[in-house]
Amino acid sequence: MILKGRNRVGEPIEIEAEGDGALNLERVILPAFYDMHSHLENAYSLNLTGYNNSSSLHEAVERWAKVRDSLTLEELKLRIERSALIELFYGTTHIRVHADTCSKGLKSVKAAILAKEELSPYIDVQVVAFPEQGIFNCSKESFLEGSKISDLIGGKPEVESAEEHIKFITEIAEKLGKNLDVHVDQGDGSTKFSEMLLDLAKTHVALSHLTALHFYPEEYARLLVHKIKEKGSSVISSPLTAFYLNGGNSYPMPRGITRINYLLSAGVNVSLGHDDVINPFYPSGSGDMLHVLWMAMNIERNFDLSWVNLITENAEKEFGVKNVDYVVLEAKSVVEGLSTLLPRWGVIRKGKIVAKNSMEPKVLDLNPMEILRTMLNE
Ligand SMILES: [Zn+2]
Secondary structure, X not given: OEEEEEOOOOOEEEEEOOXXXXXXXXXXEEEOEEEEEXXXXXXXXXXXXXXXXXXXXXXXXXXXXXXXXXXXXXXXHHHHHHHHHHXXXXXXXXXXXXXXXXXXXXXXXXXXXXXXXXXOOOOEEEEEEEOXXXXXXXXXXXXXXXXXXXXXXXXXXXXXXXXXXXXXXHHHHHHHOOOEEEEEOOOOOOOOOHHHHHHHOOOOEEEEEOHHHHOOOHXXXXXXXXXXXXXXXXXXXXXXXXXXXXXXXXXXXXXOOOOHHHHHHOOOEEEEOOEOOOEOOEOOXXXXXXXXXXXXXXXXXXXXXXXXXXXXXXXXXXXXXXXXXXXEOOOOOHHHHHHHOOOOOEEEXXXXXXXXXXXXXXXXXXXXXXXXXXXXXX
């Protein structure tokens, strides 16, 4: 079957799906989305952990750590799978999952690897060995074991001796021949660990969060971004969680996400992650990467539609798996899609329609989307 629609810039596009005939969708067809940074083992866990009263990363980690080890491997796997399938409904077919190597018996990592296998008909999952509370604070041996069975090596240097931590993860990555994706400089500019990480990494490195770049003085920011570019490293931003966790509790309240405009202008590959959903790290969210993109556009005050690449082409480069999947928006233009954020018309995975929404919005006998389209085009 041929599905006909419009691409990001409004040109006609045709894609193939199983079945006969042709269907003129009259909607936007985009490459399927990537979620480049997620913690699915604790997605939708706010009812278990309780609310994060201080809106701080520290309290979020403490709350989750108390619950984490009481869940079985099967329960963690189910949580990962269900959360991933909700993302699929919104058009995401590639997810990078950070799995906690501090979990008892490496349950989180093992659950993510089992889920990866079961989700493969629908979603490509990459698993990152992620030491939420540290490598040496938890167990060096567990981190090593988790790294061997994961796709990428993660890190979080701020939680212990940063120098030792960075040396350890870069050496393991080199030894195992795996890329790095590290939670680094996720704060108000008081840490500068990215530089050391870039200097020591022998394999490709993605810098997750890097919110500190928002706060660094101009001269240091310029030097660091130059180094990121020279090294061919990527930056992955998670605007929903960063917006919530940063800024402290007094005014002025800077809502730090990394400098996306600045990095893109310097030629750095930037992509986005959902990170958290309805958990102590971020108490809202939907699993919709279009919503994440919308948030990034708002914070960075840039509504250039080429930013769709942050959840498609740019992410594809970092993920390293060719995207053959598509998402059909319930919209005739990207502007309309970003305005309404309506559930997607459908998702096509390797030529098969794997997700479909049948909602038809109505106000009495009127279709509010038709009214919106008229207004957007008159
Ligand atoms: Zn994270």
